[in-house]
Amino acid sequence: MIDRCGRALAALAMLLVTTPRAAADEPSVVVLENLTTAQTTKGVTLRLDLSSGVTPTVTRLSEPDRLLFDFAGTRLKTGQTLHVPLNHPLAKSVRLGQFSDEPPIARLVLDLTGRHTYRLAPQAEGKILFIGLGEGGGKPAEPAPAQPRLTVNRTSWAGESDRAAAFVVELSELTAAKAFQMSAPARLVVDLDGARLAATAAAPGKDNGLVREVRAAQFSDDVVRLVFELTGPVAWQVLRRLSPSRLVIQLGRTETRGRKVVIDPGHGGKDPGCSGCRPGLREKDVVLDIGLRAAELLRGKGVEVQMTRSDDTFIPLEERPAIANRWGADLFVSIHCNAMPDDKKGQRSGTEVYYYTPQSEAFSEVMLQAFAAQAGLPARGTFQRKFVVVRYSQMPAVLVETGYLDHAGDGGKLDTPEFRQTCALGIVHGAMQFLQRLPGSLEPIETAAAGRRPEG
Ligand SMILES: [Zn+2]
Structure with missing residues (x-):
């Protein structure tokens, strides 16, 4: 319900103000205005044009090999995600997106063909940033001056x-x-x-x-x-x-009261999921506990919750989205823990969120940010994958890989009730934020x- 007093105040304050230039709500935001690429047989060069200088934080990920360049305090000019195929011996493609709206973080991802080195070359006080792979990548085009069309x-x-x-x-x-x-x-x-x-x-x-x-x-x-x-x-x-x-x-x-959320703890029964950093620590037990905690928190907010399993039962994969579809759920959240193969056991840490349908992409980003803000594990990213549970759900659906159960740090935390409650809170924050914008x-x-x- 709307507060009557609030309405009266709103009425007094309501007017349209036009300011000549720049947004007063974000005085220090950097605008990423343009991305152009060039390549020769020996190398690739990217050119980024920015409204002022900003040095990106660079993260290297493997399997597949890629480089993440995070620009803090930065917005994409049009807010549109770019995906440019490079099809070069060194790099497959470059992707540019608004990783986070609040705080604003623009993220550039270079999909590499191997563990190649890169170089950063800022010019014009950082307003132009060249990113190079290999040698002699050519000269990317200068952007045409921005011209309003309408x-x-x-x-x-x-x-x-x-x-x-x-x-x-x-x-x-x-x-x-x-x-x-x-x-x-x-x-x-x-x-x-x-x-x-x-x-x-x-x-x-x-x-x-x-x-x-x-x-x-x-x-x-x-x-x-x-x-x-x-x-x-x-x-x-x-x-x-x-x-x-x-x-x-x-x-x-x-209105979030009365909305319907399906919580899907992965695995169960004869399927233990992955195993953890200590003997006896099993994915199916960890994710069930996190799921039960998330369900209780959501119900406390007036949200209706159905769980695909609320005990140690085996549920076939196809049945999980079917439960959500039959019930007419507004959101579907599957909860898992990740693990590396035996030869790389314990070597990776962090949270990933998977989605498949286009309507789920924004939900995956909201969920990753909300979850990472609570759990504090590295946010490894959101990924589109054909997992059954997110592919056949008719509503926005995500699969949260909370952390790596085989990693000593992640697994040690996931082994405690306190951290599972923190994970549940992160999932609830993500779901509530997305429900509020449906x-x-x-x-x-x-x-x-x-x-x-x-x-x-
Ligand atoms: Zn799993």
Whole structure:
């Protein structure tokens, strides 16, 4: 329910502020503006253009060989994930993504063909960063100057209730938008690609109990950023509409009570899963304990939970997503521990999150961040794999490999009830964060907004 007092305050504070340049909500953020690549038979060179200098943290991973370059405090300009095939003797491809929205971390992954060395060469006070493999990788193209293709002509509220509102952005032509939510203070950020803010783009304030203030700013040469100061977390979706070209940003109060989450502790019964760093430590027991703890925490938050197993029973793989599909679950979380093969036993540590369907990718990222923030093991990444439990689940579904049970550090922790409770908390945080952004609770308010030309 919405606090009446909060609504009145929101009504007072509600207005649209346009600032000339840069987002006041992220004064020190670095923008990763461009990635270009070049290659010769002897080498590969990547060129990154940044709004200011930042030195990446580099992590080398094996099986498959790859290099991770993490840029702290950095956002991708368009917020879009890039995947560039290189098909070079030294490197298969390069991927660029927004690894974390809060704090902002951009991640570049170089998929290598072996354990090759690399070199970093910053130029222009770090605003240009070359990453080289091999020798003489050629000269990547300089980026064309950013040119806005369209203008944001007008913004307005259209349609509102206590629980939902729609914000209309009128454009000279349609464009891509990337939205993400941040906390402390709660706000929704929407970046419009290729856009310039027209001087006339102002909107009247309106009280819908969800938003305190909206700001619009020219974030970079060709990105307009809208910031909605929120009274609390919301669900949102951005709808694209033709003739006239506009984006409709729907906001809704989230309701997590009564949502349905399936918790799937891996293995069980005749299938013990992997074995641990000490004799008798078995995956099936560890993940059952973590799952039971997560279920109890979720139920305490008013979420309905079904477990695929709540004791030491064998459940066939196909039956696990089937349980979730039959029940109409909102989320599916499978819990596992990892282990290395015998010849490399104990050599790897950290958390991985696997997904398969496109609707699960964002969930996997939220889950990895939330889990790693609690458990504190290295966040090894999110990976798309055809595992049965995530492949056949019809709702957002992830498989969390909490840690390496054969690793002395990870396994020693997973052997304790305290750390299992911490793992359960991480899983619950990830599930709750993603439930809060599911658009299922949005009222169908957009039809009212769509046909109406805002006045004023
Ligand atoms: Zn397992």
